[in-house]
Amino acid sequence: MPNELEERAQRWRALQTQMPEGVRLLAVSKGHPAAPVRELAELGQVDFGESRVQDALPKQEQLADLVQIRWHFIGRLQANKVRPVVRAFAVIHSVDSLALAQRMDRIAAEEGVIPEAFLQVKMRPDPAKGGWDPQALTDAWPQLQALPHVRFTGLMTMAPLGCSQEQRSALFADCRTLADRLGLRECSMGMSGDWPEAAAAGATWVRVGSGLFGARPGVVNFPA
Numbered sequence: 001m002p003n004e005l006e007e008r009a010q011r012w013r014a015l016q017t018q019m020p021e022g023v024r025l026l027a028v029s030k031g032h033p034a035a036p037v038r039e040l041a042e043l044g045q046v047d048f049g050e051s052r053v054q055d056a057l058p059k060q061e062q063l064a065d066l067v068q069i070r071w072h073f074i075g076r077l078q079a080n081k082v083r084p085v086v087r088a089f090a091v092i093h094s095v096d097s098l099a100l101a102q103r104m105d106r107i108a109a110e111e112g113v114i115p116e117a118f119l120q121v122k123m124r125p126d127p128a129k130g131g132w133d134p135q136a137l138t139d140a141w142p143q144l145q146a147l148p149h150v151r152f153t154g155l156m157t158m159a160p161l162g163c164s165q166e167q168r169s170a171l172f173a174d175c176r177t178l179a180d181r182l183g184l185r186e187c188s189m190g191m192s193g194d195w196p197e198a199a200a201a202g203a204t205w206v207r208v209g210s211g212l213f214g215a216r217p218g219v220v221n222f223p224a
């Protein structure tokens with residue numbers, strides 16, 4: 001166990017040194033227990049990502065003493081999970097429709113919070129994933145921006161499986177361009193397998209799970 005701990009710490013330090021200026025590391029802890037999250041938090045990692053609210057809540061409870069942790073929700077967001085997600089997460093990366101955004105706005109008002117949120121966008125057709133079509137997002141942007149209880153700061157995207165490195169780089173660059181056009185600062189893009197391309201293309205957040213924590217035990221695997 002001490003070895004595993006030291007290896008994880010080394011991976012975290014290596015990633016932190018590799019991050020270009022302006023790119024932040026989101027540690028994706030889904031599928032892993034609270035103990036390694038605590039270790040990384042004690043090293044100085046602040047931002048952690050989870051994709052299922054029912055897995056995240058017990059973990060958050062076990063780590064409640066670490067008040068500095070900022071929890072990010074990165075999973076597909078179902079309408080009936082908006083309230084627990086708004087309550088338990090500071091940043092939500094996966095807002096993928098106007099109806100969901102409006103619901104989040106209403107619930108955030110009821111809960112007395114203003115979550116930071118990213119709009120998940122599908123830069124290429126991909127039946128396996130949720131997300132806005134770029135044109136539909138551009139059309140809805142005035143309505144989204146007018147919602148008073150959600151603070152949209154960026155876009156989130158994922159490359160479809162099977163893309164080449166060149167295709168991924170082009171897709172990430174297109175996402176950056178769209179974010180700039182909408183006046184959004186943040187781009188959450190890139191995972192263990194492709195974060196360097198995403199960072200080079202203008203990501204401000206990269207979401208790294210297995211490249212930091214190791215392989216996920218059990219069944220929770222991408223795209224969870």
Ligand SMILES: *Cc1c(COP(=O)(O)O)cnc(C)c1O
Pocket residue numbers: 028030051074075190191192193207208209210211221222223224
């Ligand atoms: C699981 C997950 C990640 C992390 O994936 P790794 O390949 O383990 O780095 C990033 N983003 C989302 C949306 C995920 O669901």
